[in-house]
Amino acid sequence: MEMENTTRRVLIIYTGGTIGMQQGENGYTPVAGWMEEQLRSRYAFQDPYAPPRTTPPSKSGVRISYDIVEYDPLLDSANMETRHWVQIAQDIKKYYHEYDGFLVLHGTDTMVYTASALSFMLVNLRKTVVLTGSQIPLSELRNDAVNNLFGALTMAGLYEIPEVCLYFDNKLYRGNRCQKMDSSGLGAFSSSNLAPLAKVGVEIEVAWHLILQAPVRPLRLRLIKEQNVGAFRIFPGMSASLLRQFLQPPIRGVVLETYGAGNIPATRADVLASLQEAINRGVVIINCTQCAKGSVRSAYESGSVLAKIGVISGADLTIEAALTKLA
Known part of the structure; x- marks a missing residue:
């Protein structure tokens, strides 16, 4: 008022x-x-x-x-x-x-x-x-x-x-x-x-x-202290080794920028294995859409596979908000 x-x-x-x-x-x-x-x-x-x-x-x-x-x-x-x-x-x-x-x-x-x-x-x-x-x-x-x-x-x-x-x-x-x-x-x-x-x-x-x-x-x-966080953008034809290298210590939190409603190539077993390996080490991974409008939903197989391995849905968080919230 x-x-x-x-x-x-x-x-x-x-x-x-x-x-x-x-x-x-x-x-x-x-x-x-x-x-x-x-x-x-x-x-x-x-x-x-x-x-x-x-x-x-x-x-x-x-x-x-x-x-x-x-x-x-x-x-x-x-x-x-x-x-x-x-x-x-x-x-x-x-x-x-x-x-x-x-x-x-x-x-x-x-x-x-x-x-x-x-x-x-x-x-x-x-x-x-x-x-x-x-x-x-x-x-x-x-x-x-x-x-x-x-x-x-x-x-x-x-x-x-x-x-x-x-x-x-x-x-x-x-x-x-x-x-x-x-x-x-x-x-x-x-x-x-x-x-x-x-x-x-x-x-x-x-x-x-x-x-x-x-x-x-x-x-x-609640001061921000964690600096070992980052954002990784999914793109067509990306190398799994590039993602695996990004997820190596000391990284502790990642904003995964995905397609559309939170999708990644579900047929890429090497990509999913890299994500699963990091999650098993305690890395927190948040799924956020690359789109400016809309939110992450598990409407497609290519999105639901992320939830199954422990990737957290960022819903309609912006990339900036997700990154600073992780910190």
């Missing part, structure tokens, strides 16, 4: 990404301190008659007061690693009781991985956590950064949605249910198996029936 307190507090965790980059000699690069300067200079993010880092009032009269934690160094999201996911989760936990919501500014390439990881690490989350970024930097005259940033700040500050979300192009998604679908379009993300949690137009329409119920227990962290 939208809150009606006079002022709501949001912590912006700025990790890097295109949104805060400027053109340099070798292309776009992030600049320390620049993001906060830009927000101070824009009316949507700074009411000139209010204290620093305070927005003008919303239609319902609520202001958002925000602080910024800027990471050093700022990262292109292609350089994001497991330890950075843990750092973000720990920062949210550290400041959890000081703010009403959290906004993570992040590069788009691995944003879904981070959103998925946070959704599994922040157990019993009661506050709104939103990730956003942009395809065009804030430094460019024509950009999608202002719209994404203000929309995400609005959702994090004015609405109680106890989930890790991703906001992009006027839509709020459940973070672990979406994927990056477009490398250059402004509507870069989509959630094929779950409708957006909110759509922002003339009015903000929240699909409250989809929002998870706020937990009663206090927030706790």
